[in-house]
Amino acid sequence: MKNLFQKTLFDHKKGLVFWILGILASDLIITSFFPTVKEMPELMNQYAESFPEEISVWFGDLSSIGTPEGFLNVELFSFIFPFAFITYAITVGTNIIAGEEKNKTIDILISNPIKRSTLIIQKFLAMATLITIFCFIAWIGFVLVIPIMKVNLFNLAQMCINLALIAIFFGSISILIGSITGKTGISTGLSGGLAFITFLINGLAKLSSDFESIKYISPFFYYSDSNALFNGINIIHFLILISSIVLIIYLSIYFYKDRDLGL
């Protein structure tokens, strides 16, 4: 372990193995249902119609569930994968910044010749790397199950990039809150709460014109609006997410560099 980036990755190596196995299992199990769904279009249409139309705004377009892209969108990319990855990103983001203060390890770390900005950047990069690995593994999983479900792997790769960005966005939020407060509870709670609220806002904006104007504050809008599984990434939305993450990390450094640590 030559630096904080490597150490942060090292600290998460056990979890990494379980997550990789979990992601591959999810890919395989969910995909294994697709042939059945595909062979019963009428039944699936009835099934889709039995749900209130509004549910599609949060959980994907049920009417397209008979296509590989629509199926993956509903089953994994609308809700399960984003929230699983966001939960992991928030947990890591909280532990690597606020956790150092909670565990009283920050004194010894900061007494070493390491800039506070370097500390934030290296830890952020480690969190982003972990999430990127997971998303790559998710994509690899779908490559392996191509014989069961033929999906456009290029679009799927773009969807996985979007997935990584939304998770890294909320992981960065937990880094920011940890940098400001140094409290793990506040960091986890506020980041998770923000993820949930912005998810609701994105759905509500599709249902009611009252919410139309505030959909732009929801990162989920930039994650899901282009429907990357069908159309690929919207480059503007992609750049907005990237810029937001850079801004959040910049703010984290700003608040962290002069704060009294470990109080």
Next chain:
Amino acid sequence: MNASIEITNLTKIYDENVRALSEVNLSVNQGEVFGFLGPNGAGKSTTIRLLLGIIKPTTGLVHILGMNHLKNSIEIRKKTGYLPGEFSIYPNLTGSQILTFFSNIKNEYDERYVNVLAEKLQIDLNQQFGTLSQGNKQKIGIIQAIMHKPELIILDEPTNGLDPLVRNKFYEIISDLKDEKRTIFFSSHNISEVEKLCDRIGIIREGKLITTEKISELKSKQIQIFEIEFSETKPQKKDFTLPNIENIEVYDKTVKFTVIGNPTNIIKKVSEFEIKKLITHEPSLEGIFMTYYGDVK
């Protein structure tokens, strides 16, 4: 002589107007072993955490090794070793992994010296930190603070949790570092170890530095303890209530008190009685502290 630590009007006020440190002025010379004493909550750890930039001063200036401690913090930390009062580090790593990690950050690793220290302190570096006893954790903390042979070593209660044998080994290590003219600043509750190791001490109470004094000067203060056993008379406390007498204790036919300064008036007073036994001795450093500054524990 150059100052390794130069603190000028250092004040720290936390939120809600909690004044943790109040206009502290202190200079620690290069090559000096400086003991920082005070009761719990007096401001010892706050001072140390301010020196290292973990917390920021409300007002005041700190120069360490001739550099401003905020502007040159990275350069200072390369040349500084630190052991916090409550040493806590990553429980999933072994002692060896912890020391290698910090050596990599410091960009300096002397494996031979680390092994010498580990052998001296009798610690197995291959065990996970989380499984170690408090004393063994402290040993890892001591090694990481001095393994790069820093110019300035700051130790907050370094002997916490160490058994007497290891404590003596630690004193030997400090003596070696002292011989190498490294500056050592450490806080302690243990006055006998301060007496043993330090050239000079500072006493802090309620965020204010009460005094700094050389150990040799402190020990040369004219303070004597008298213990007198009378033949027949039962002594009365009021008989010995004189301006230069403190800590009077009376039990049965014996009186014990501390005399500050010239004892002629005491000798005269005592000569009025029939004496069976008279013993005088110099107080310990702790006794001197208590006489001058009250109970610093």
